[in-house]
Amino acid sequence: MSTGNGQGAGGNGSAPHVDIAIVGSGFAGLGMGYRLKQEGVDDFVILERGDDVGGTWWWNTYPGCQCDIPSHLYSFSFAPNPEWSRTYPLQREIQSYLHDCAEKFGLLPYIQFGREVKRVQWDEEHARWEIETSSGTITARVLVGGQGGLSEPRLADIPGRDSFAGPSFHSAQWDHSVDLKGKKVTVLGTGASAIQIVPTIQPDVEALHVFQRTPPWVVPHSDRAITELERRLFRRFPALQRRVRRNVYWLRELLALPMTRRPNVLKVLESRAIAHMRKSIKDPELQRKLTPDYRIGCKRILPSNQWYPALAKPNVNVVTEGIAEIRPEGIVTADGALHECDVIVHATGFHVTDIPFARRVIGRDGRSLHDVWSGSPQAYKGTAVPGYPNLFFLLGPNTGLGHNSIVYMIEAQIAYVMDALRTMRQSDTHALAVRPEAFRFWNDAVQRRLPPTVWNSGGCSSWYIDANGLNTTIWPDFTWRFRQVTRKFDVAAYERLPVGASDAERATVAV
Numbered sequence: 001m002s003t004g005n006g007q008g009a010g011g012n013g014s015a016p017h018v019d020i021a022i023v024g025s026g027f028a029g030l031g032m033g034y035r036l037k038q039e040g041v042d043d044f045v046i047l048e049r050g051d052d053v054g055g056t057w058w059w060n061t062y063p064g065c066q067c068d069i070p071s072h073l074y075s076f077s078f079a080p081n082p083e084w085s086r087t088y089p090l091q092r093e094i095q096s097y098l099h100d101c102a103e104k105f106g107l108l109p110y111i112q113f114g115r116e117v118k119r120v121q122w123d124e125e126h127a128r129w130e131i132e133t134s135s136g137t138i139t140a141r142v143l144v145g146g147q148g149g150l151s152e153p154r155l156a157d158i159p160g161r162d163s164f165a166g167p168s169f170h171s172a173q174w175d176h177s178v179d180l181k182g183k184k185v186t187v188l189g190t191g192a193s194a195i196q197i198v199p200t201i202q203p204d205v206e207a208l209h210v211f212q213r214t215p216p217w218v219v220p221h222s223d224r225a226i227t228e229l230e231r232r233l234f235r236r237f238p239a240l241q242r243r244v245r246r247n248v249y250w251l252r253e254l255l256a257l258p259m260t261r262r263p264n265v266l267k268v269l270e271s272r273a274i275a276h277m278r279k280s281i282k283d284p285e286l287q288r289k290l291t292p293d294y295r296i297g298c299k300r301i302l303p304s305n306q307w308y309p310a311l312a313k314p315n316v317n318v319v320t321e322g323i324a325e326i327r328p329e330g331i332v333t334a335d336g337a338l339h340e341c342d343v344i345v346h347a348t349g350f351h352v353t354d355i356p357f358a359r360r361v362i363g364r365d366g367r368s369l370h371d372v373w374s375g376s377p378q379a380y381k382g383t384a385v386p387g388y389p390n391l392f393f394l395l396g397p398n399t400g401l402g403h404n405s406i407v408y409m410i411e412a413q414i415a416y417v418m419d420a421l422r423t424m425r426q427s428d429t430h431a432l433a434v435r436p437e438a439f440r441f442w443n444d445a446v447q448r449r450l451p452p453t454v455w456n457s458g459g460c461s462s463w464y465i466d467a468n469g470l471n472t473t474i475w476p477d478f479t480w481r482f483r484q485v486t487r488k489f490d491v492a493a494y495e496r497l498p499v500g501a502s503d504a505e506r507a508t509v510a511v
Helices: 027-038 091-104 194-201 228-236 238-253 256-260 263-280 284-290 307-311 356-360 369-373 406-426 436-449 479-485
Strands: 017-023 044-048 111-113 117-123 128-133 136-145 168-170 184-188 207-211 316-319 323-327 330-333 338-340 343-346 391-393 432-434 494-496
Touching: 017 027, 017 128, 027 044, 027 091, 027 406, 117 356, 184 194, 194 207, 194 307, 228 238, 256 263, 263 284, 263 307, 284 307, 284 316, 307 316, 356 369, 391 406, 406 479, 432 436
Parallel strands: 017 044, 017 136, 044 111, 136 391, 168 343, 184 207, 184 343, 207 316
Antiparallel strands: 117 128, 128 136, 323 330, 330 338, 432 494
């Protein structure tokens, strides 16, 4: 058996081999590692391209970075943290929390940092994955993709983008060596990152151009400092924190009802958001620019008490004209105006439906997952794809949320994958692949549920929708229902693959 850190000898003197390889050390990768260790499984490795754990929360260090899900819910159920400083956690605290979890649960020896996965290919003869990384090749019987949907920054395709003379960077790759004080700064985008960046840097810059394509719905933020008394109570009475977590979960879960079934009910929330905007924005023209023309919830609802006050400051200019090109000295809009700037911040989101990792995954028939998906990522229960045996995704297609904590979905999928591994072990099954008919039935059912939801019918253009017009991002129901359908591994939906058989004998058989 190979060692837990992936350094064991491979078969026939080839590449080092582990039983299970996990990609990414964010919530998904660490949660998977924890459950494996909990069951006494130590033949695994976690491949992390960064220099520390945290995934999204290690890479995103932009000013003001904070989660928009409450602290007590945005954490592992098995690792409550009574030390949160705020009701909504800051980036540095989340990353620190995940590092502490990795240390506390003995996962650090299993993580190989600075090791980016370049290509993975299914080895049909030996029924295992060959994983090519930035520091050598390893093989693994099982591959768990825990890299998440917000792992690959996306830059807008603007003519002349690379011609800009000053510093230019994505919000997820913040250049902390650049001093913004007294500078003319441009922020491209008005999404979840921008509404945190803009208020944080606004007091320091000379001028701030905020380029907006679509105004977001912004609601009052209930974030506050957690008192020392509360932290003492949580330390002494862990059940109290679990109750707070449960209450927060169900309050968030209530939003699923109007979002999935009665979008018109969300008009009440829209009225609150409009009042919130008008409280800070008095200029009628700016009010017009900042008023969305789609149903709230169609795009992610953003909480902030600083966004609108920042936009009202005299050194901030909200630009809604389309961008024609980027020049060395600034940005030219469609009306011919030049907006000079010293620094450009691309707060333009991530590759979510056009997953770059899919180009690197080669299945049984030699095709990449990117080619198989053809612009519409889909997976059985967000986890498995036909033709890609022993590959389990965490945070796969249609597991995203617009109302609750993604950590809840991650833990549900981890339980499903753990039961799959348990089933394989007990039935002496080396390799499994989901049946095409089960895959089609599941995804057809998901797509039938989406049209009446606010994410599809809300009248906006969002990153939830893929190149073919399908919503392959959002889970269109309550999160507890997803947990129900992933509670137990449904072995009948899978096929068992023989190992070492001839091509004629390699037909799949029932488990």
